[in-house]
Amino acid sequence: MSNAFSNVRTIVKRELKSYFTSPIAYVFIVIFLFLTGFLTFMLGGFFELGQASLERPFFSWHPWLYLFLVPAIGMRLWSEERRLGTLELLFTMPITPWQAIVGKFVASWLFLALTLILTFPIVITVNYLGNPDNGIILTAYIGSFLMGGAYLALSCITSAMTRNQVVSFIISVVLCFMLILAGLPAVSTFILDVLGAGGWLADLVGNFSVLTHFSGFEKGVLDSRSIIFFLSIIIFSLFTTGVILRSHRAG
Amino acid sequence: MIKVENLKKTFGPKVAVNGISFTVERGEVLGFLGPNGAGKSTSMRMITGFIPPTAGKVTVGGFDIAENPIAAKRLVGYLPENAPAYTDMTVYGFLDFVAELRGMRGDQRKKAIHRVVEMCFLESVLYQSVDTLSKGYRHRTCFAQSIIHDPDVLILDEPTDGLDPNQKHEVRTLIRRMGEKKAIIFSTHILEEVEAVCSRAMIIDRGQVVANGTPAELKQKSDIAGAVTLTVGGVTSAELSQKLAQISVAKRTAILKEGSSRVLARVFPRPDTVSGELARQVAEVAQREKWRLEELHTEEGRLDEVFRSITLPETVKEERK
Numbered sequence: 294m295s296n297a298f299s300n301v302r303t304i305v306k307r308e309l310k311s312y313f314t315s316p317i318a319y320v321f322i323v324i325f326l327f328l329t330g331f332l333t334f335m336l337g338g339f340f341e342l343g344q345a346s347l348e349r350p351f352f353s354w355h356p357w358l359y360l361f362l363v364p365a366i367g368m369r370l371w372s373e374e375r376r377l378g379t380l381e382l383l384f385t386m387p388i389t390p391w392q393a394i395v396g397k398f399v400a401s402w403l404f405l406a407l408t409l410i411l412t413f414p415i416v417i418t419v420n421y422l423g424n425p426d427n428g429i430i431l432t433a434y435i436g437s438f439l440m441g442g443a444y445l446a447l448s449c450i451t452s453a454m455t456r457n458q459v460v461s462f463i464i465s466v467v468l469c470f471m472l473i474l475a476g477l478p479a480v481s482t483f484i485l486d487v488l489g490a491g492g493w494l495a496d497l498v499g500n501f502s503v504l505t506h507f508s509g510f511e512k513g514v515l516d517s518r519s520i521i522f523f524l525s526i527i528i529f530s531l532f533t534t535g536v537i538l539r540s541h542r543a544g
Numbered sequence: 545m546i547k548v549e550n551l552k553k554t555f556g557p558k559v560a561v562n563g564i565s566f567t568v569e570r571g572e573v574l575g576f577l578g579p580n581g582a583g584k585s586t587s588m589r590m591i592t593g594f595i596p597p598t599a600g601k602v603t604v605g606g607f608d609i610a611e612n613p614i615a616a617k618r619l620v621g622y623l624p625e626n627a628p629a630y631t632d633m634t635v636y637g638f639l640d641f642v643a644e645l646r647g648m649r650g651d652q653r654k655k656a657i658h659r660v661v662e663m664c665f666l667e668s669v670l671y672q673s674v675d676t677l678s679k680g681y682r683h684r685t686c687f688a689q690s691i692i693h694d695p696d697v698l699i700l701d702e703p704t705d706g707l708d709p710n711q712k713h714e715v716r717t718l719i720r721r722m723g724e725k726k727a728i729i730f731s732t733h734i735l736e737e738v739e740a741v742c743s744r745a746m747i748i749d750r751g752q753v754v755a756n757g758t759p760a761e762l763k764q765k766s767d768i769a770g771a772v773t774l775t776v777g778g779v780t781s782a783e784l785s786q787k788l789a790q791i792s793v794a795k796r797t798a799i800l801k802e803g804s805s806r807v808l809a810r811v812f813p814r815p816d817t818v819s820g821e822l823a824r825q826v827a828e829v830a831q832r833e834k835w836r837l838e839e840l841h842t843e844e845g846r847l848d849e850v851f852r853s854i855t856l857p858e859t860v861k862e863e864r865k
C-alpha cells in the first residue's frame with residue numbers, strides 16, 4: 294500500500310515538473326487568469342451588480358471556461374505518452390497501470406487547483422469592496438475544483454483513445470459540452486414539450502448535467518449527491534481510460 | 545531465469561508471433577535475429593509484460609508475467625525499440641525518475657545514477673534536455689535507464705542502433721560482461737554483433753524460430769562452412785583444379801579469381817569430412833607440386849549467408865537463380 298502511494302507520488306512529481314518545464318503551464322495560467330478577470334469584471338458586470346458575491350460574475354463562468362481550457366490540459370496526458378513511446382517504459386516498470394493512471398490524473402488536477410488558487414485576487418477584491426459570505430465562496434471553489442476534475446477525467450479518456458492531441462481535444466470538448474447541455478433550460482423544455490416525455494426524463498437528463506450540480510456549490514450548499522456525482526464521473530472515466538489503454542496493448 | 549512457452553500473438557488476422565518457446569539461464573546472452581517484421585520486438589514486448597500474449601506463458605525468475613507482473617517486472621531491465629524517453633526532462637531527471645520508480649531512495653539512488661552515467665558515458669549531457677540529444681545519446685540514455693537497478697534479466701531491443709562504432713564496441717563489451725551474471729536477450733540486425741556477444745543465437749522468421757544454436761553451430765549450416773580457400777602462385781587455374789580434384793575428401797573446386805601470377809580458389813569438402821583434413825591434404829598437394837602457396841584457410845561459415853538462406857522466402861531464392 295505504501296508502495297502504491299509512493300509510486301503514485303513519483304509519477305505526480307514527474308508530471309508536475311514537466312508542466313513547468315514547458316511553456317504550456319505558464320501560457321495556460323495566464324490565459325485562465327486573463328479570461329476569468331475579463332469575464333468577471335467586463336462581461337459579468339461585477340461592479341454594476343453592486344453585490345458582494347462572486348456567484349454570478351465569477352463562478353457561473355467556470356463551466357464554460359473549463360469547456361475549452363481543461364481539455365487543453367488533458368489532451369496530452371496519454372496521447373503524448375503513446376506518441377513518444379514512453380508508455381512502453383511506464384508499463385514495464387514495477388507499477389500497476391492504476392498507479393500510472395491515477396498519478397497522471399492527480400498531477401493534472403493539482404495543476405488545475407493551483408490555477409484556481411491563483412484567482413485569489415478576485416476574492417480579495419470582493420472582500421475589500423464589501424462583506425461577502427466567504428463560506429459560500431469556499432464551497433463554490435470546491436465545486437469548481439470537482440467539476441474541473443470531472444472534465445479532466447473525461448479528457449483522460451479521449452487522450453488515451455488517440456495519439457493525436459488535436460483530435461483528443463475536440464472529442465473532449467464535445468463530451469464536456471454534452472455534460473453542460475444536459476442542464477440547460479432549453480434542453481429540459483425540449484424534452485417536455487417537443488418529445489412530450491414526462492418530467493422524470495427531463496429530471497434524469499438534468500441530473501447528468503454539471504450545471505445542475507455545480508449550482509448547488511455556487512449557492513454554498515455542499516450536497517453529498519453532487520459530490521458523489523463528480524467523483525463518479527472521475528472514477529468511471531479513469532476506469533475507462535484503463536480499459537482503453539489495455540485494449541491498445543492487446544492489439 | 546526467462547522461460548517462454550509457446551508464445552503467440554495475433555493482431556487481428558495478422559499473426560506476429562507464432563508459437564515461440566525457449567529458456568535463457570543466468571550467464572547466457574541470447575541474440576534474436578530475423579528480418580524486419582519477423583516478430584522480435586513483439587516477442588520482447590510480451591516477455592516484458594507490455595502487451596499480453598494471445599496464447600502462451602512467460603515466466604521471469606519464476607514469476608509469471610501475467611499473474612505476478614510486479615514481481616517479474618522488478619527483475620527486468622528493458623530497452624524498448626527506438627529508445628523512448630520523456631523529451632521534457634533532462635537526462636539526470638529522467639534517470640532519477642526511473643530509479644525512483646524502481647524503488648531506490650536517497651544515496652542509493654544517487655549512486656545508481658552515477659554508476660550508469662559512467663557506464664554509458666553520459667557525463668557531458670547530464671543536464672541537457674532529452675529532446676535536444678543526438679540519436680545516439682538518447683539511445684544511451686534509455687540504455688542507462690534499463691540497467692539502473694542492476695537487473696538480473698535484461699531485454700534489449702536493438703541496443704546498438706544509432707551508435708557510433710566506438711560506442712557500439714563499448715555496448716557490446718558491456719553486454720558481454722554483464723552477460724556473465726545476468727540473463728540477457730537482445731535483438732540486432734548486425735550479424736558480427738551476434739558472434740561478438742551472444743552465447744546463443746536464435747533466428748526468427750514470420751513469427752517462428754527457424755534456427756537456434758551457438759553462433760558457431762549456426763555458422764556450420766553455411767554452404768561454405770568447412771571449405772578451404774587458398775591463394776597460390778606458379779600454377780594455372782586449370783592445373784590447380786585438376787590436381788585438387790584428385791584429393792579424396794574434396795567434392796569440387798571453384799576458382800574465385802584468376803590474376804596474372806596467382807589464383808584464388810575454394811575447395812569444398814565431401815560431407816562428413818573431419819574438420820582440418822581437407823586443409824591438410826590441400827597443403828600436401830601444394831607442397832608436392834611446388835606451388836607457391838600464399839594463403840590457405842578453412843572457412844568457418846558466414847552468419848549472413850546462413851541468415852539469408854534461412855529467411856529468404858523460397859520464391860525470392862528461385863528468382864535469384
Ligand SMILES: Nc1ncnc2c1ncn2[C@@H]1O[C@H](COP(=O)(O)OP(=O)(O)OP(=O)(O)O)[C@@H](O)[C@H]1O
Nearest residue numbers: 544555558560578579580581582583584585586587
Ligand atoms: N500494434 C500492432 N498492431 C498490428 N500489427 C502489429 C502491431 N505491432 C506489430 N505488428 C506487426 O507484427 C509483426 C511483427 O512486428 P515486430 O515489430 O515484432 O517485428 P520485428 O521483428 O521487431 O521487426 P524489426 O526488425 O523491423 O524491428 C509486423 O508484421 C508488424 O506489422
Ligand SMILES: [Mg+2]
Nearest residue numbers: 584585586625
Ligand atoms: Mg523490432
